[in-house]
Amino acid sequence: MATEAGFNPRPPAARTGLRPVPELDPAVVEQWRSDGAELVDLLAVVRERLGGVAAFRLGPDPTVLVTDPQAVQHVLALHPDRYVKRSHRARLLIGDGVLAATGAAWKSQRRLLQSQFTGTGMRRYEQRIAEAARATAVRWAGYARTGQTLDVGREMRSFALDTIWRSLTGHPLDSATEHELNSVATVVAALPTLPADAGDAREAVAGDLARIDAVAHRAIEAARGGAYGPDGPGLLHILLGAAAERPEYTDRLIRDELITLLVAGHETTATTLTWLYLLLDRYPAAREQALAAGAPGSAERRRAVQALVHETLRLYPSAWILPRYAAEADTLAGHAVEAGSDVVVCPYLTHRDPELWPDPEHFDPRRFTAPDGRPTHPGSYLPFGIGPRACLGLQFALRESTVLLEHLLPAHTPSFHSVPTKAAYGITVRPDGPTPATLAR
Numbered sequence: 001m002a003t004e005a006g007f008n009p010r011p012p013a014a015r016t017g018l019r020p021v022p023e024l025d026p027a028v029v030e031q032w033r034s035d036g037a038e039l040v041d042l043l044a045v046v047r048e049r050l051g052g053v054a055a056f057r058l059g060p061d062p063t064v065l066v067t068d069p070q071a072v073q074h075v076l077a078l079h080p081d082r083y084v085k086r087s088h089r090a091r092l093l094i095g096d097g098v099l100a101a102t103g104a105a106w107k108s109q110r111r112l113l114q115s116q117f118t119g120t121g122m123r124r125y126e127q128r129i130a131e132a133a134r135a136t137a138v139r140w141a142g143y144a145r146t147g148q149t150l151d152v153g154r155e156m157r158s159f160a161l162d163t164i165w166r167s168l169t170g171h172p173l174d175s176a177t178e179h180e181l182n183s184v185a186t187v188v189a190a191l192p193t194l195p196a197d198a199g200d201a202r203e204a205v206a207g208d209l210a211r212i213d214a215v216a217h218r219a220i221e222a223a224r225g226g227a228y229g230p231d232g233p234g235l236l237h238i239l240l241g242a243a244a245e246r247p248e249y250t251d252r253l254i255r256d257e258l259i260t261l262l263v264a265g266h267e268t269t270a271t272t273l274t275w276l277y278l279l280l281d282r283y284p285a286a287r288e289q290a291l292a293a294g295a296p297g298s299a300e301r302r303r304a305v306q307a308l309v310h311e312t313l314r315l316y317p318s319a320w321i322l323p324r325y326a327a328e329a330d331t332l333a334g335h336a337v338e339a340g341s342d343v344v345v346c347p348y349l350t351h352r353d354p355e356l357w358p359d360p361e362h363f364d365p366r367r368f369t370a371p372d373g374r375p376t377h378p379g380s381y382l383p384f385g386i387g388p389r390a391c392l393g394l395q396f397a398l399r400e401s402t403v404l405l406e407h408l409l410p411a412h413t414p415s416f417h418s419v420p421t422k423a424a425y426g427i428t429v430r431p432d433g434p435t436p437a438t439l440a441r
Contacts, residue, residue, distance in 0.1 A: 018336040021064055024049065024056040040320075040348060040425050047349050053333045063342040064332070067349045069356065069379030071333045075324060075345055077378065077387035083324040083343055085389065090263065090427055092194070092201055093187050093209070096253055097260025098392070105248070109257065110392065112242055116235060117392050122399065128166035128231055129400045132159055135172070137407040144412055144439040152414055152435040156273040157185065157266065163400050164265030168236045168258065169219055170229025180215050181262070183208035188267055192426045216255045235261060261393075268318035269397045271430045273404065276312040278431060279363045281416055286365055291410055293369075302402060305409065307365035309401045310383075315363065317383035318391065320348040320429045347382045348429065356380050412439040 024046050032042045043065055046054045052068025066075055075083045088100035098109040115121050136159045143150050161181060162173040173181075187208050194201035202209065223236045239257055243249035280287045290308055294300025322345040329339045337343070352360040356375045357367070367373040374381060384391035391397075420433035 018331060019334055021053060021055045021062070021332075021335045021337065022050045023062055024054065026057060029056060029058065038425050040346075043321075043344070043346055043349060047346075047353075052353075053335055061340075061342070063344055064326075064337055066332070066343060066345045067353065068333060069350065069375070069377040072345055072347075072350060072379035072382065073377070073386065074332060075343060076322065076382070076385060076389070079330065080387050080389060082326065082328050082330050084327045085323075086325045089191055090188065092191070092198065092205070093184070093212070094260040094263060095256035097256040099260050099264060100256075108246075108248070110388075112238070113235075113257075113261075113392055116238065117394075117396050122395055125167045125396065126399075128170075129163055129403050131172070131231075132163040132166055132400070133404045133407045135159075135162065136404060137411065140408060140412055140439060144441055147438055149417070149436050149438055150414075152277050152416075152437050153270070153274040153431060154435075156277075157270040159404055160266035160269040160273070160400065161262075163269075164262060166229070166231070166234070167265070167396075168234045168261060169223065170231050170234040170237075172229075177215060180211050183211045184259070184263060185267070187212070188263065188427055189424075189430075212259060213255065216258050219258065220251065220254055264391065264393055265396070268391075268428055269401060271428045272309065272312055272316065272318065272397070273401055274431055274435060275316045276308060276401075276405075277414055278416075278419055278435065279312060279315070280308075281414065281419065283363045284413075286363060287409060287413070290365065296406070296410065302406070304365070304369060305402050305405045306398060307368035308405065309398060310368040311363060311365040313383035314351045314357070314367070314381065315361075316423070316429045317347040317351060318397070318428060319383065319385050320425065321346050322385060347385075350380065350382070412441060414438070415440055 028045060028049075029042065032045070035041075042056065046056050046065050047067050053064065053066055053071050055062040055064050057063070066072055085102055088094065091100045094100055096105070098106065098113060101109050116124075136155065140150075140155075142148075158173075158178065161178060165171065165173040165177070165181075187205050190205055194204055219236060220240070223234075223240055228237070236254075236258060239249060239254045243254060286308060290301070290304040293304035294302075324343040324345065326337050326339055326341040326343055330337045351357065354360050357380075378386055382390075384394045384397075414437035417436040417438070418433075419435065420431040422432045423429050424432040
């Protein structure tokens with residue numbers, strides 16, 4: 001609408017009577033910059049000083065931080081059409097896979113994969129999960145006999161990568177392929193520090209991307225040639241079958257979905273299990289309580305082991321930060337959010353809110369077994385996100401973690417030689433350092 005010269009229309013918040021989103025003092029941001037602290041430290045200050053819907057500026061425009069459970073549900077579950085995903089930080093690695101896709105393409109890709117990770121689809125992978133867990137248990141028994149030092153984080157990555165590889169291809173992971181796929185972890189760890197320019201970023205990890213592409217190409221060609229594993233076809237064969245009817249499933253998109261499933265299917269699970277063992281080292285009674293909950297194989301023990309995983313995910317959620325973009329103006333918890341605003345949902349901080357989780361820094365799996373042990377609002381606990389873009393592999397990740405722990409917890413206790421002193425906040429929150437240990441029976 002045209003306006004007269006010198007007339008400035010009132011901002012939307014004033015026109016509607018809504019409150020503007022409270023904003024952090026820029027001096028606090030400057031102090032944070034000079035301290036060289038992590039982004040999560042700034043976000044924690046924003047929430048502590050201004051509440052569950054608040055803003056801060058790292059550039060000329062404000063970013064809205066959302067940690068209040070009702071506001072979290074509003075953004076992610078109730079109005080995902082208003083708060084959209086623009087791009088994924090791992091796009092350089094996963095291309096147009098389902099994690100990075102948007103719009104109609106995302107809906108189509110998600111629909112194809114969703115059936116594979118619920119109900120009947122999950123039952124196809126039970127045997128493969130169990131075989132990967134048994135292989136890890138045999139390897140740990142060997143470490144215990146010889147007293148050999150192992151790295152717990154590396155072991156958890158090997159297990160999770162073996163599990164998803166079996167599920168994708170029908171074959172166990174061989175050592176040569178595992179060595180080449182270490183490039184996935186290298187690229188994921190490098191993402192936060194890569195150049196902003198896409199071409200420069202790709203050049204910085206070109207060698208690792210080439211190794212990943214070579215593995216994907218071999219797997220696709222083997223599956224196309226009918227090379228089923230001992231457990232029959234895997235997810236890769238589902239993707240190839242889709243290509244016969246849906247022209248959008250080119251070799252490039254199949255490659256992108258394969259790498260997406262590899263990254264999402266092992267990186268988060270490996271990190272969660274590593275954190276879990278580090279937490280059990282600090283809280284050994286939690287392990288004993290889980291094993292005492294019931295006999296091996298019983299529903300009671302399984303529930304207690306799952307609680308160990310859930311409490312670990314509370315402290316170190318798989319998706320610790322969820323960026324969104326306000327595609328239109330909206331009202332959020334009584335505040336005016338302008339179209340074009342960057343919005344950040346932070347499960348990491350929601351999970352550590354003392355008003356929701358008493359003594360939030362304490363590791364207490366009984367929150368997930370005791371009546372009224374945890375808040376019931378869906379926006380209070382979202383380690384895999386909530387709403388239509390919640391992680392497809394939630395049930396898969398919980399199942400593989402529980403099966404492995406049922407094998408390992410009764411048999412061995414890692415004795416750590418040293419433990420990481422801090423966390424690294426990238427795509428996941430991971431221990432920032434090695435985790436060497438020996439195994440005690």
